[in-house]
Amino acid sequence: TKSYNITLLPGDGIGPEVISVAKNALQLVASLEGFNIGFEEMHVGGAALDAVGVPLPDETLSSAKKSDAILLGAIGGYKWDNNERHLRPEMALLHLRGALKVFANLRPATVLPQLVDASTLKKEVAEGVDLMVVRELTGGIYFGEPRGISTNENGQEIGFNTEVYAAYEIERIARIAFETARKRRGKLCSVDKANVLEASMLWRKTVTALASEYPDVELSHMYVDNAAMQLVRNPKQFDTIVTNNIFGDILSDEASMITGSIGMLPSASLGETGPGLFEPIHGSAPDIAGQDKANPLATVLSAAMLLKYGLGEEKAAQRIEAAVLDALNRGFRTGDIHSAGHKLVGCKEMGEEVLKSI
Amino acid sequence: TKSYNITLLPGDGIGPEVISVAKNALQLVASLEGFNIGFEEMHVGGAALDAVGVPLPDETLSSAKKSDAILLGAIGGYKWDNNERHLRPEMALLHLRGALKVFANLRPATVLPQLVDASTLKKEVAEGVDLMVVRELTGGIYFGEPRGISTNENGQEIGFNTEVYAAYEIERIARIAFETARKRRGKLCSVDKANVLEASMLWRKTVTALASEYPDVELSHMYVDNAAMQLVRNPKQFDTIVTNNIFGDILSDEASMITGSIGMLPSASLGETGPGLFEPIHGSAPDIAGQDKANPLATVLSAAMLLKYGLGEEKAAQRIEAAVLDALNRGFRTGDIHSAGHKLVGCKEMGEEVLKSI
Numbered sequence A, B: 001t002k003s004y005n006i007t008l009l010p011g012d013g014i015g016p017e018v019i020s021v022a023k024n025a026l027q028l029v030a031s032l033e034g035f036n037i038g039f040e041e042m043h044v045g046g047a048a049l050d051a052v053g054v055p056l057p058d059e060t061l062s063s064a065k066k067s068d069a070i071l072l073g074a075i076g077g078y079k080w081d082n083n084e085r086h087l088r089p090e091m092a093l094l095h096l097r098g099a100l101k102v103f104a105n106l107r108p109a110t111v112l113p114q115l116v117d118a119s120t121l122k123k124e125v126a127e128g129v130d131l132m133v134v135r136e137l138t139g140g141i142y143f144g145e146p147r148g149i150s151t152n153e154n155g156q157e158i159g160f161n162t163e164v165y166a167a168y169e170i171e172r173i174a175r176i177a178f179e180t181a182r183k184r185r186g187k188l189c190s191v192d193k194a195n196v197l198e199a200s201m202l203w204r205k206t207v208t209a210l211a212s213e214y215p216d217v218e219l220s221h222m223y224v225d226n227a228a229m230q231l232v233r234n235p236k237q238f239d240t241i242v243t244n245n246i247f248g249d250i251l252s253d254e255a256s257m258i259t260g261s262i263g264m265l266p267s268a269s270l271g272e273t274g275p276g277l278f279e280p281i282h283g284s285a286p287d288i289a290g291q292d293k294a295n296p297l298a299t300v301l302s303a304a305m306l307l308k309y310g311l312g313e314e315k316a317a318q319r320i321e322a323a324v325l326d327a328l329n330r331g332f333r334t335g336d337i338h339s340a341g342h343k344l345v346g347c348k349e350m351g352e353e354v355l356k357s358i
């Protein structure tokens, strides 16, 4: 029988609670589908800062690198908010992404019929939204050099960062996006600011050049300011969106809020080879941590993405996705997605209902 | 009697139609309030490219610089979309902003009770939204050097831009924002990405340092990804937002779409001294240009901002604002904001109704 190693990074806040639910779901589908999973649980983020004084300990990184896939809970909390930059929990995430070279961040934003009322958008605007943001994750202004805070010739303090993309970085993320669009509804919208930024001009040129290899995919381009508007005006116009690191950070969060159910949304970060990093898109929610109130479904669905994209275990992934829908159909809701006529449950109970459905 | 010079820049697409309406409104309030306005109409954008081959002719810039204020219609169109960067209509806008040193871009996003249904957000989320985005307009990644497209040591093409802010640039825009918040509901939210970018760390530090001078203003900070979400989740939480050039580009467009009535929203760009630049936030809408379908109210309200911020003629400004509301209350609507039970009118007729109301 096949056997996989998964590094679990529960992290901070509600991280441990949601990871525990997802771990149970992974274990159950593994036994049903006839493969083994070995788990290694490691510190990351604030938890690692408290335990060993750095946000990403060497042991954590080497466990992650050796694994077949990584499942992360959440990172950060008020406690570490005033730390210096290199001692902030979020740095673990940036270092992990860089070290694992997971340049492709897939962030679906889907409005489930069961949860359409959770959106702040009118029902007719929200229903049926099903889009995927493909965000470049290891380049651009997040990693560009030079960067820093220094003093200029006039004695003025200046803060600076570099937005920079090489053609090969754009090409490889564009390929993932074209492939993704091909498996979806065949529409790809590349978002940039090519009317102002040279980095965006090269982005647009490179994406456009690739289009001839994907004649079945309909490519369009949109400026980032317009994309931020169109997501509010008519999110259904989008199928797959591809964009750079910082625009992807902003637009994928906007898109996820449009669904109204951030507690439901998973993500996958993939490289050319090596393990992928899978995590819910929500944060560590320190205000409800430890109270059994968190919605574990985003992490459970991240585990499904892990099975599909990370291990190639499509059937096991589908089992988990179906179980999540089944638990919703049977009326179970955590607080964040609860509405009249449904059964309010905590994190653990939601986890048990998912296990039953599996 | 006082006398002012205004440079009119109709520009492209629907620009000339909406500027003509706003000019009539300015002329009428001037005569009622007892001051004179001399108008100088100049080419800009695509119109200037067609006429003299550059997007911002020297005559246009010198007229603008000598004026007391500038009113711009709209810039751009399909026709010039494939021009090289320096021959694109939008370059006129960037050059104008830089040359006039109008570093403070004020962009209100207000949901009028008369138009709450135009928003794609649920009524209870949209109604009462009244926020102001104060965007830094002459710095950051829009103007930062080095920038360009070149080849790196590995023979790879790279595109790069520099996000850079000096402390004084942050301080002067933050001052405008604090003053703006003080005249509104006393709440200022500064938006940055200080968990990743050094330029944002300096931004946050500088804004925070200024807060002690404005004890009556409640200052908060938000990451840009979260701000993009919160604008969708609960836009009413915001009063005044201050942010850098590129984040302001994205968030102000998102905020304006949340109101659902982009055809209604004005903007002002102000410097320390010298004339301000006033323009509707909508584009040139080439698809409806010349068809008398455009909504002139955003330009009319930009003229009101011009009177208030540009000339200090508060009473004349209020007269125009009141007239716009009155025309709406009397049931007149252009196509973009029309709904059942209202009178559908074209651009010219809407202009005449505003004049009647004045």
Ligand SMILES: CC(C)[C@H](C(=O)O)[C@@H](O)C(=O)O
Residues within 6 Å of the ligand: A090, A093, A094, A249, B195, B196, B225
């Ligand atoms: C925590 C932060 C560094 C991170 C990012 O900006 O990438 C987060 O917002 C995300 O989107 O995963």
Ligand SMILES: CC(C)[C@H](C(=O)O)[C@@H](O)C(=O)O
Residues within 6 Å of the ligand: A195, A196, A225, B090, B093, B094, B249
């Ligand atoms: C046309 C473009 C250069 C401009 C900008 O990005 O500033 C526009 O989007 C705006 O917001 O005025």
